[in-house]
Amino acid sequence: MDADLEGVVNSEQVKLQLYSYWRSSCSHRVRIALNLKGVEYEYKAVNLLKNENRTPEFEKLNPIKYVPALVDGDIVIGDSFAILLYLEDKYPDRPLLPKDLKEKALNLQVASMVGSSIQPLQNLLILNRVEERFGSNEKLAWAQFHIKNGFEALEKLLKDTAGKFAVGDEAQLADTFLAPQLLAATAKFQIDLSLYPTLARLNKTYDQHPAFQAALPLNQPDAPSSS
Known part of the structure; x- marks a missing residue:
């Protein structure tokens, strides 16, 4: 076999490695995308509670x-x-991004809203800092304020454009961001999704989709055992 061709074949055979934490919504996004695309990968657990993300190796x-x-x-x-x-x-x-420019822009807008204006303000690092400065009672209120602010905007943005999924009838980039955020909002921060009918409907769709189910936090190898 030609040496250059052999290198290409071998590189294609190398499985992707995803360094992930079961409860991380950012990791959750990527797991959904890998599942939707049918890409096999090796799961490499990083325990954030044990500060494994702060080791020199991970840095x-x-x-x-x-x-x-x-x-x-x-x-x-x-x-x-x-x-x-x-x-x-x-x-x-x-594809997770459609060719239609309007739909592509909407996908990117939703992803950016979640990734920039909601999730970072309720992640573990920020909430721990809020608790240190203002006390434990303020931690939940802080998270709920920023999630509700973002969800109100997303509901307005998607209520007249969403199909079966956030943008049309196929799961796309926007959904990879929305699904983990909706789960975190309800499971960790006591957000009532009935206030956001479009988001609530999308959440039910995600719950029934195999690629989204397989990516759920409790289905990851580093999730605590229920036994």
Whole structure:
């Protein structure tokens, strides 16, 4: 076999490695995308509660010390949005971004709203800081304020455009961001989704979809055993 061709074949056989924590909504996004695209990967658990993300070894993968991180041969990506765009380019057969410019822009807008204006304000690092400065009673109120603010905007944005999924009738990039955020809002922060009918309907769709089910936190190898 030609040496150059052999290298290509071998690189294609190398399984992606996803450094993930079971409860991380950013990792959850990437797991959904990998499942939707039918891409096999090796799960590498990083226990945030044990500060495994702060080891020198992990810092080499992601200098900001967050999960997820994706390793594809000599390519290392340490941001969920960047990972998703990389997967979109590498595995285009099952697209998460449509060709229609209006629909593509809406997908990116939803993803950015969740990834920039909601999730970072209720992640573990921020909530711990809020608790240190203002007390435990303020931690939940802080998270709920920012989630509700974001959900009100998303409901207005999607109520007249959503199909079976957030943008049309196929799961796309927007859904990979929405599903983990909706789960976190209800499971951890006591948000009543009945206030947001479109988001509540989408949440039920995600609950019934195999790719979303397989990506759920409790279905990950590092999730605590229920036995």
